[in-house]
Amino acid sequence: MKNIFTFKNLSSNYDYLAPDSSEIRLLPSMDAGGLCHCTLSVGKTSAAVKHKTVSEIWYCLSGNGEIWQSNDSTSEVRAFHHGHSLTIPVGNSFQFRNTGNEPLCILIATMPP
Numbered sequence: 001m002k003n004i005f006t007f008k009n010l011s012s013n014y015d016y017l018a019p020d021s022s023e024i025r026l027l028p029s030m031d032a033g034g035l036c037h038c039t040l041s042v043g044k045t046s047a048a049v050k051h052k053t054v055s056e057i058w059y060c061l062s063g064n065g066e067i068w069q070s071n072d073s074t075s076e077v078r079a080f081h082h083g084h085s086l087t088i089p090v091g092n093s094f095q096f097r098n099t100g101n102e103p104l105c106i107l108i109a110t111m112p113p
């Protein structure tokens with residue numbers, strides 16, 4: 001019988017460090033996209049990166065931070081904390097930092113996976 005659902009518990013250990021240095025815990029994925037849990041520790045700033053092939057949607061689960069995004073026409077820094085969501089289109093450069101006193105935890109949908 002073919003599985004019709006994928007279940008996965010959030011791991012206490014990260015699966016890998018992202019190119020920006022944040023901790024990534026993989027969640028289920030499908031052909032159109034994937035989901036992961038991202039953690040940036042207290043006092044940390046990620047490396048600046050640029051997505052060349054994927055777009056992302058972020059939702060802040062907990063913590064306080066800031067995110068910088070830039071493309072050919074604009075650049076901005078915005079506060080990012082619990083309840084905020086944002087998009088990172090393919091081609092945008094970005095960097096984020098934890099400005100709070102607890103881990104910055106983010107749910108990220110990546111398309112394509």
